Amino acid sequence: MSSFMLFEQNSEQVAKPASKVLMESAGFDYVDGELCFIFSTSEGKRGYGKQAIPVKDIDECYQVLSEAADNGVQSEDYVPTTPEIIKKSLIQSEDGSIRFKTQAQKGKKPTYIVSDNHFTAFVSKLGELLPMIKEKANEISGSQSESS
Secondary structure, eight states: OOOOOSSOTTOTTTSOOHHHHHHHHOEEEEETTEEEEEEOSOSSOTTOOOEEEEGGGHHHHHHHHHHHHHHOOOOTTOOOOHHHHHHHHOEEOTTSOEEEOSOOSTTOOOEEESSHHHHHHHHHHHHHHHHHHHHHHHHHHHHHHHHO
16 A cells, blocks of 8 residues: 655645754754754754754855855756866875865766875976967867868
């Protein structure tokens, strides 16, 4: 026997507003030794739970959410630009190495740079090469257009 719900659980008409759930769930707790503002935005929705924002980051986090509320939230199928991918993936490991990706697909391996000094030199060399890269790209694009 199949069961059917009388009301759609995701319907805006029957869901408790996130602002009300925020007011009912707001509090503080220590997470990894850091004081955090704790809250929920939904009740009874499986797979979603309380969130923790370090109090020291609350203003910056509010700014991000406020801008999204004003300007819209990107859709789940949004494809990030290469600069966004690099910025999001650029990290330095405990051993001092630096890595980043230029493609977002799962399974794509990041690049690896052994140290800060090597990273700085890499960025400097890339800057030197930019004019040549652009010139050659224009030549290739031009020859592709002519052969089409």
